[in-house]
Amino acid sequence: MNIGEAARLSGLSAKMIRHYETQGLVASRRLENGYRDYAAPDIAVLRFIRHARDLAFPLEDVRRLLALWRDRNRASADVRRIALDHVAALEAKAEAMQRMAHSLRHLAAHCHGDGRPDCPILEELERQA
Known part of the structure; x- marks a missing residue:
């Protein structure tokens, strides 16, 4: 096809x-x-x-999983290890994203959101530059 x-x-x-x-x-x-x-x-x-x-x-893990999928003599422990390592990486990313969301929520709460030019969000971004 x-x-x-x-x-x-x-x-x-x-x-x-x-x-x-x-x-x-x-x-x-x-x-x-x-x-x-x-x-x-x-x-x-x-x-x-x-x-x-x-x-x-990630692609490298996909490559490893494909190799294990094709290998009928594989050890399921190898597959499990890849999966659990990926879970740990996902959880670490989720925690980092939660910290970012918390920081942004805090900054947004301190922004007046009106017609004034001063903005703590932009000030924080400038400080980190």
Whole structure:
């Protein structure tokens, strides 16, 4: 099937499929006319990648998970380790975002939000520059 059909079936855009191909995550065969050709197993790989990316796994982790998925002799502990490391990274990002939101909420609470030019939000941004 062509890249358009692969995109439709996998839920990815053709552009992302090309990107994942250049990253070595998926391979396509080339027809005589140079068009990419995908088979059902390729769609399964593309769906796997899409699901992993939906969970915000970085590309290097997707690469590792794909290798483990393809390895029927894998240890589930290896998969679990990748997943839990990713959970820890997500939780750290969430905490950092909560701190940012708290800071912005504090600054916004001290901004009069009227026609005056003084603004603690801009003053804080200037101080951090």
